[in-house]
Amino acid sequence: MVDIDHIYEILNYKFFSIADQSVTLGGLLLIPTLAVVGFWITKYLVRLLTAKLTNRNTDPNIIHLVRRLLYAIAISIIVITVLDIINVPITAFAFLSGAIAIGFGFGAQNIINNFISGWILMWEKPIRIGDFLEVESAKGVVEEINTRSTRFRRVDGVHMLIPNSKLLENTIVNWTLVDKLMRTSVQIGVAYGSPAKKVAALILQATEEQEGVLATPKPQVIFEDFGDNALIFEVNFWIHSNVEGGLRMAKSNVRFRLDELFAENNIVIAFPQRDIHIDGSLTLLKSDVVE
Structure with a gap:
């Protein structure tokens, strides 16, 4: 027979403490469960909302922005909920998160720049999904705007991934910004x-x-x-x-x-012509005549 008290004792085994709060084995095992369930629920809700917005002929750029916002909010909620359930106070990570943020900021400036640029593109919409762009010597259609890069399909069918910061910092010709x-x-x-x-x-x-x-x-x-x-x-x-x-x-x-x-109408399309004028007399020798 299964000993419930023994299982309960194992799950409450204290691994370590953070800010005088114990982290148990049961809490650690609960993390992947909550993460999987939370992600599944979020994915279902986002898919449901996307379908409703699509049926209402909502602008694809609005749908894309809403999806990104929902995923960001859902991840934040899942993280905070998991920390609360396993009795880990958020304030315990204040100093650690500050140190990580400083180190991460110096080491990943381009990534952060592209990430912020992606949100600006989705929010202000200077470039939208379906727009025809001219980026340096390449011309094509925007297919997807992600948080780090934008997927761009050239007129010859080749796909390009352009960093979001490049689209904001450089001069881009948007042929369809206002109208077509x-x-x-x-x-x-x-x-x-x-x-x-x-x-x-x-x-x-x-x-x-x-x-x-x-x-x-x-x-x-x-x-x-x-x-x-x-x-x-x-x-x-x-x-x-x-x-x-x-x-x-x-x-x-x-x-x-x-x-x-x-x-x-007997109109002649012009082509290059040259007139040759010869001054004086021209004598053709017998040897110059082609038989």
Whole structure:
């Protein structure tokens, strides 16, 4: 038969004392149990809240911030509860925690910097999930903002992990910070002698026919310059796009249509040409003639 008193005596065996408070074997065994149960309950509640917010079409950035806050609060509650149950006063760690904080601060400045930067990004939202960024020479979409780094998917499909502090301390181009309106342009040169006004009308027609081009602001055709070998025109227009591929495809569609319209109206797209002028007479010897 199991001796309850003996088991109780074993569980109450004192391992050590902290600030005149005894820490028993039972208390130590209770720590992993409380940690596992607390984490499971927290995960369930976070998942339930996330599902409700998603069903209400809440901003993904708000959902991400709420999840991080709940996990941080839950971990704090679990730690305080465990210490209280095993009779360990929080004040006993005051001096130790201060010493650890100083040492940790000197040894992990970058980690702390990125951690705080992550919370700033999630709270102020200068960069959000789904934004199209230009970070130095890389362009891509933000997929996830974590407490230490941000996951960034380049236009070529490669994933990058960018430290959060870098996104706050450096100049970042956010193409979709306020809206998804983007302006782009197409430049083309036509041969000298082409009717300039007709060329401008055809360029405007080719641009306005594209489905993604906005009517407001209206596309604008500019006679840019008299080039070395061509009359240079440029058309500026706006589209709705959240990736660079949308801009490139819009410009490609305009160029395809321009090629068709110029062929129909006998407009020649310019190419480099050089005229050679020879002063005096030129005599070809028989040996210079190619048979």
